[in-house]
Amino acid sequence: MIPVSNGTPELSELLDLDGDFHVLGTGYRFIEGPVWSPHDQSLMFNDIQFDSRWRWTEATGAQLDRRPNWKSNGMTRDVDGELLVCGHVSSDVVRERRDGSREVLAFHYQGGYLNSPNDVVVRSDGSVYFTDPDYGRWDHAVGVARPFELGFHGVYRIPPGGGDLELLVDRDQFDQPNGLCFSPDESVLYVDDFVGVYAFPVRPDGGLGSGRLIHDGMSSDENPGDGNPDGMRCDERGNVWVTGRGGVWVMTGEGDLLGLIRTPEVCANLTWGGPDWHSLFLCTSTSIRMIRTLVGPAPLARSRVPAWAS
Numbered sequence: 001m002i003p004v005s006n007g008t009p010e011l012s013e014l015l016d017l018d019g020d021f022h023v024l025g026t027g028y029r030f031i032e033g034p035v036w037s038p039h040d041q042s043l044m045f046n047d048i049q050f051d052s053r054w055r056w057t058e059a060t061g062a063q064l065d066r067r068p069n070w071k072s073n074g075m076t077r078d079v080d081g082e083l084l085v086c087g088h089v090s091s092d093v094v095r096e097r098r099d100g101s102r103e104v105l106a107f108h109y110q111g112g113y114l115n116s117p118n119d120v121v122v123r124s125d126g127s128v129y130f131t132d133p134d135y136g137r138w139d140h141a142v143g144v145a146r147p148f149e150l151g152f153h154g155v156y157r158i159p160p161g162g163g164d165l166e167l168l169v170d171r172d173q174f175d176q177p178n179g180l181c182f183s184p185d186e187s188v189l190y191v192d193d194f195v196g197v198y199a200f201p202v203r204p205d206g207g208l209g210s211g212r213l214i215h216d217g218m219s220s221d222e223n224p225g226d227g228n229p230d231g232m233r234c235d236e237r238g239n240v241w242v243t244g245r246g247g248v249w250v251m252t253g254e255g256d257l258l259g260l261i262r263t264p265e266v267c268a269n270l271t272w273g274g275p276d277w278h279s280l281f282l283c284t285s286t287s288i289r290m291i292r293t294l295v296g297p298a299p300l301a302r303s304r305v306p307a308w309a310s
Contacts, residue, residue: 002291007259011250014239014258016292021264025054025062026287030142032231033075033119034281034288035083036273038302043273043281045288046072048088048142056288071142074119074231074269079126086117088136089144093117093128093158105158106130109165112149119179119231119269123186124300126160127206129168131177131191153177155191157206168208169200179232179242179269183253184298190214190240192229197242197255214255218244226260231269231283235295241280243267248282263289272297 002017011017029049036043043056044065052067071088078084083096084105091114092107105128107114116136121129132154139145152171159166169177169191180191182202189200189208196216201209218227226246233241238253247263248270265285273279277296282289296302 003262005246005260005262006257008257011259014235014237014250014293014295015261016294019292021282022290024056024281024288024290028054028286028288030268030285031283031288032073032268033086034269034271034283035075035077036271036281037077038273039081041273041275043271043288044075044083045281045283046075048073054288062288071136071144073117073136074130076120076122078122078128079124084120084122084128086120086130088116088118088142091116091136093120093130105162106156106165109150109154109156109167115148115150115153116143118177121180121182121189123182123202123206125206128158129155129180129189130158131155131174131180133174133176133178133193135176155180155208159206166207169211173211178230181232181234181240182298182300183234184236184238184300186300188253190232190234192232192242194228197229197232197240197251199253199255215242215249215251215257217257218242218246218249230267233270233272233301234298235272235293236298237295239295241270243270243282261291272301277302 028047034045048071053065053069054062055065056062070090072085073088074086093105095103115132115134118131136143137146155169157166174193198211199214200211228245230243242249248261250258267284269283280293
């Protein structure tokens with residue numbers, strides 16, 4: 001059975017609690033940025049500390065896809081199905097096309113280099129949203145020590161088709177913005193940091209209204225030290241699944257906790273995939289794991305099938 005803390009009856013409608021964790025690959029150092037490729041039923045993820053990208057399929061298991069990899073972090077697909085990658089130490093957001101070419105979408109703001117883009121999502125109009133904490137500029141295993149140029153940590157938008165980078169939040173809004181995801185109807189952008197999870201209304205022009213803290217209780221009865229929110233995803237019913245030290249926190253779109261899925265290791269990110277989109281892949285430090293859920297991702301996430309594969 002899958003261990004759960006602070007569980008509510010509603011959680012059993014979202015998750016097969018009688019299931020188990022399936023280990024798909026292990027021996028990594030710190031994995032992040034999972035993204036599902038429906039055209040070939042593969043999962044890609046990054047091992048930041050080992051500076052590598054991996055690709056898993058049921059037939060082949062996990063195989064090395066690229067090294068070095070600029071210690072890349074979050075990944076997603078754009079509206080055409082091309083891969084978007086956050087360069088943790090290259091301090092950029094790039095588009096990687098299937099022909100092998102790379103296009104830098106963002107690397108500076110008002111004359112200063114970005115800190116270290118962390119996670120990225122795409123709106124249905126083609127605009128790209130990403131967070132920019134400074135972890136990749138630290139002198140540690142997942143970063144390269146470098147001076148800070150901006151002096152703040154932002155959440156940004158790249159307009160459809162490119163253009164000037166837009167800072168979406170006040171410069172002092174976040175200490176270290178991290179994971180982000182849209183509600184199913186894209187009316188809300190959720191962003192987390194050390195404090196908790198924030199909800200921002202999305203304006204018609206793609207900008208953000210004033211955010212509100214919807215959940216700051218990223219701890220549990222058993223272990224008050226749980227928390228440190230990281231990657232997040234929204235399911236098709238509008239619930240928000242947030243990774244952290246304790247595992248995966250499942251909450252409503254209003255921030256009401258439905259339960260904490262206890263993972264064997266620190267969980268840094270997650271994504272849905274599989275033939276029916278009900279396999280939830282978890283980046284748990286040294287291992288990529290999968291559990292089965294009774295819900296899938298928001299419908300727009302399923303639609304990112306590359307045009308060349310449709």
